[in-house]
Amino acid sequence: QQQVKQSPQSLIVQKGGISIINCAYENTAFDYFPWYQQFPGKGPALLIAIRPDVSEKKEGRFTISFNKSAKQFSLHIMDSQPGDSATYFCAVPKSGGSYIPTFGRGTSLIVHP
């Protein structure tokens, strides 16, 4: 059973600040590590994902940093905006023949104006 530890559970930052969310996992047979973003009343939506052949991937203000040896990856949100206020989930695949992720417990991010 894949264990996924996501932290912090909640995060409050000021507009323009940096938000950092971390995810640690045990083992995986797949090389795909995504972050999902969920707004109230909506389903999670894929935000950004990384393959561990690189240590970092950037898309606009969102960056994933990956540390394969430590079995950790993190989401950095630069210049955080009130519109980024949402719940963020990391996902790590279970072992097995096809990609089925285990989701972290989520991080509730609030960005104050």
Place this chain on the structure above:
Amino acid sequence: DAGVIQSPRHEVTEMGQEVTLRCKPISGHNSLFWYRQTMMRGLELLIYFNNNVPIDDSGMPEDRFSAKMPNASFSTLKIQPSEPRDSAVYFCASRTGAYGYTFGSGTRLTVV
């Protein structure tokens, strides 16, 4: 592309009643997943289908839960009889290829 469509958006029912949740996946997506989201347990996978065939239902909590996918464009999750502890948001998701999911907007179920 209308995305993954779930109905109803909200359902309030009395304990003991049968509840049916519906999902229309994105056309061309060959895998479909049912998840349950609660504060206590987070996002839990209940069951998933590949090409309309149930592959893993180990997450279905009890025999009161059942799911079907009669064709590539429709799936149902049924709870009979429903109990208050079944109250949660139920999500359907679909995908094509190996990785990225597309979730629906969910059905918020309240059993009183």
